[in-house]
Amino acid sequence: MTTPIQVTDLHKSYGTVAAVDGLGFEVAQGETVAILGPNGAGKTTTVEILEGFRRADSGEVRVLGVDPATADRAWRDRIGIVSQSCTGLDLLTPREIIASTALAYRNPLDVDHVIEVTGLATKANARIRGLSGGQRRRVDIALGIVGRSELLFLDEPTTGFDPQARRDFWSLIRALGEDGTTIVLTTHYLDEAEALASRVGIIAAGRMVALGTPSELGGSGRTSTLAWDEGGRRATLHTDRPTAEIARLASRFGGEVPGLTVSRRSLEETYLALIGPQSAVGNADEVAA
Numbered sequence: 001m002t003t004p005i006q007v008t009d010l011h012k013s014y015g016t017v018a019a020v021d022g023l024g025f026e027v028a029q030g031e032t033v034a035i036l037g038p039n040g041a042g043k044t045t046t047v048e049i050l051e052g053f054r055r056a057d058s059g060e061v062r063v064l065g066v067d068p069a070t071a072d073r074a075w076r077d078r079i080g081i082v083s084q085s086c087t088g089l090d091l092l093t094p095r096e097i098i099a100s101t102a103l104a105y106r107n108p109l110d111v112d113h114v115i116e117v118t119g120l121a122t123k124a125n126a127r128i129r130g131l132s133g134g135q136r137r138r139v140d141i142a143l144g145i146v147g148r149s150e151l152l153f154l155d156e157p158t159t160g161f162d163p164q165a166r167r168d169f170w171s172l173i174r175a176l177g178e179d180g181t182t183i184v185l186t187t188h189y190l191d192e193a194e195a196l197a198s199r200v201g202i203i204a205a206g207r208m209v210a211l212g213t214p215s216e217l218g219g220s221g222r223t224s225t226l227a228w229d230e231g232g233r234r235a236t237l238h239t240d241r242p243t244a245e246i247a248r249l250a251s252r253f254g255g256e257v258p259g260l261t262v263s264r265r266s267l268e269e270t271y272l273a274l275i276g277p278q279s280a281v282g283n284a285d286e287v288a289a
């Protein structure tokens with residue numbers, strides 16, 4: 001089976017700004033990968049190269065086995081895209097737009113089902129211009145999934161969602177993932193990455209600086225740090241087996257361990273440590289000036 005996304009040594013510059021600077025990663029069939037990174041890190045440029053909307057300067061890119069720069073209509077039919085823009089078709093209704101988009105695909109999802117799972121049932125026949133920002137975003141998502149894509153790109157999909165709508169959207173994405181859809185999403189929400197992604201990639205200054213499961217990069221179930229007071233100083237120990245180590249310490253101290261604390265590095269701490277204050281590339285105007 002073809003690996004859905006393979007990227008090797010990707011480069012893309014705008015004038016003197018190296019937006020993507022030697023980036024490489026793979027996404028396996030059925031994976032949900034979240035791409036994190038600060039503003040200007042190169043996420044959109046990378047994803048738009050994968051979608052065939054921008055040309056790389058150099059490097060190897062294969063999406064569903066094809067170079068997106070030379071891909072045809074049949075390839076595009078296999079891909080769903082939810083970008084940051086809204087439809088702009090203010091006088092139409094969600095149902096009209098979703099139904100007409102479905103006609104463009106060979107094997108679309110049922111339109112009523114899409115309206116239901118995107119939470120648009122009560123607004124299906126209202127004009128787009130009367131919808132809130134979050135409701136318009138749901139229309140974008142409906143258009144991205146109606147084609148029953150093998151590979152789905154979601155660019156900051158829940159920006160503008162209220163907390164319940166985000167949870168509903170997460171359920172929808174999990175269901176698509178369980179059905180075998182490969183998903184790449186960019187997000188600024190670390191909790192969203194942790195909730196949805198089988199792996200998280202962190203891009204800084206045009207490079208993939210980390211790629212791993214949420215528990216490898218942070219979150220639950222990874223290395224803990226124990227600290228306690230001993231011999232007039234603070235002793236520390238990093239361990240994947242904190243309970244066993246605490247039992248060992250308790251036995252050594254014959255009961256209470258003085259000043260014992262147990263902490264885990266969160267995904268947010270890992271992220272902030274990796275991106276650092278200087279990691280985002282400046283924008284082109286600033287660099288040129």
Ligand SMILES: Nc1ncnc2c1ncn2[C@@H]1O[C@H](COP(=O)(O)OP(=O)(O)OP(=O)(O)O)[C@@H](O)[C@H]1O
Pocket residue numbers: 014017019037038039040041042043044045046281282283284
């Ligand atoms: N069309 C363009 N022309 C010139 N510079 C660009 C263009 N598109 C992006 N850039 C620059 O390339 C760098 C990477 O931008 P990109 O949009 O890929 O970042 P991003 O990680 O998606 O950021 P954000 O989180 O803000 O969406 C930035 O410095 C940006 O100013």
